[in-house]
Amino acid sequence: MKVAIIGLGFRLGYLGRVFSEIDPSFEIVGYVDPAPAGLKGLTEEGISVGKSYATPQDLIAGETFDLLMIGSPNHLHLEHIRIGLEAGLTVFTEKPIVISTEESLELARLLNKHGHDRLLVGLVLRYSPLYRDLRQAQAEGRLGDVVSIEASEHIEPYHGAFFMRDWRRYGRYAGGFMLEKCCHDLDLYNGVVGARPRFVASFGGRKSFVPANAPENQGVNDLELYHRKPSGWMGAEKVFDSDADIIDYQTAIIEYENGVSMTFHTNLNVPDQFRRFCVIGSKGMAEGDFVRGFLDVHNARNNEKVIAKKYSAPSEKSQHYGADEQMAEDVLAFVQTGARQPVSALDAIEAGILALAMDEARLGHKVVDLAPVWAEYDACLHGRERVAQAKSA
Known part of the structure; x- marks a missing residue:
């Protein structure tokens, strides 16, 4: 190719x-x-x-x-x-x-x-073995109707410091941290729910990467940890006194159009990082973690653990828990044969709109109703926007 x-x-x-x-x-x-x-x-x-x-x-x-x-x-x-x-x-x-x-x-x-x-x-992450197994368990009816989800993406301090130093520290380039980093996760759970998010509330800010917490202000001179991950375009050295306008922690609450609710939490300064979810349904519960590499599924009627899987990256150099390798295979198959992909551009747009609504809710201290956005989005996507404009002219 x-x-x-x-x-x-x-x-x-x-x-x-x-x-x-x-x-x-x-x-x-x-x-x-x-x-x-x-x-x-x-x-x-x-x-x-x-x-x-x-x-x-x-x-x-x-x-x-x-x-x-x-x-x-x-x-x-x-x-x-x-x-x-x-x-x-x-x-x-x-x-x-x-x-x-x-x-x-x-x-x-x-x-x-x-x-x-x-x-x-x-x-x-849509290509990851863990997520594919989660969707398979859901398709087999082991969860029943999804009722609520608790999910998080927490990253280590060295990675959080990278965001404070890289071009991604500016919302005007990245779109905000929730969009830049967590759109993966939001896309996953949108897929599990099978409906669009409707109402969004969110809270957060920046409390870890601030001058008062700088190591040199606490008698520590070792800054190697915070510069371990190299930055590229517009890279900077400052971490705790960065000119970044992104958050370093945020919590959101979402209600979907079908009534499913989800809480999502992110933090950029978690020394024992995890990327966890708990999907609770009418017939069972699925709990997993991409970083710690496991998926457990329990039956709600007898508490039996019906699935217990462990995951590991295919090599020390592998990123995203082996998902990159599967994505490369699937993209290659698409180019060669048109094979269907597990995620689409439309999925990506919808995950992005949710992330952006989280920041709108956080900044405005309000609940965002996405119904008008979805109506306009659908009109643009299906060409009805021009029809409506023509009728009103």
């Missing part, structure tokens, strides 16, 4: 290595990135990246390839997706798919015009 890349950062640099291990014919024919942070890792593995181009248009005109991969900063995704779809290409974009509700509506208009089958998205 031949690919071209717009935005050769650390993420697509890593995925380039994963794809090349799975597909011996994998080739990067060219890329666009003025400062390709992922280039070094690829060249160290002996993977050629082809020619550097100044613009996406030059890249598309200059090369022939099977897949356009977008790893640019989030605020550039919409324009790069547009360029790819308008050129008739198959496009893979990293998450989050766009950074605002307005961009979500604009992307819906774009997909109404071009269709969404050619747009793949890197919501990688």
